[in-house]
Amino acid sequence: MLAATNDLETNRAPCCPAELSIAVLVMMAQEAKRQGRYPEAEAFLNRAGEQAKMYFGPETVSVATILWDLASIHQKQGRSIEADELCREVREILGIQGKRK
Numbered sequence: 001m002l003a004a005t006n007d008l009e010t011n012r013a014p015c016c017p018a019e020l021s022i023a024v025l026v027m028m029a030q031e032a033k034r035q036g037r038y039p040e041a042e043a044f045l046n047r048a049g050e051q052a053k054m055y056f057g058p059e060t061v062s063v064a065t066i067l068w069d070l071a072s073i074h075q076k077q078g079r080s081i082e083a084d085e086l087c088r089e090v091r092e093i094l095g096i097q098g099k100r101k
Contacts, residue, residue: 018055022048022062029069038073045070064093 029044049066056062071086090096 018051022051022055025051026066026069029073033069033073033076038077042070042073045073059093061094064090067093 025044025048029041029048032038032041032044045066049063049070052060052062052066067086067090071083071090074080074083074086
């Protein structure tokens with residue numbers, strides 16, 4: 001689990017409509033993913049990511065968490081190249097160096 005740096009990543013309830021909207025989209029994506037509805041989960045996460053970038057900023061743990069979830073959906077769909085690109089973006093946001101080949 002990634003370290004919490006804002007209210008969405010704590011156990012505190014979202015405090016405003018933007019946070020609530022992002023949280024609902026992420027929960028809908030998680031449920032769609034659990035049911036194997038990957039295109040739907042991807043759409044929810046894309047919307048959540050766009051909103052999170054606007055609300056929290058583009059290089060925040062919230063955005064990284066959403067991108068990580070999106071990468072896992074790409075991986076489950078056999079879209080490894082896209083998943084790897086998202087994982088690189090997550091590492092950049094979090095300041096983590098990736099493995100060199």
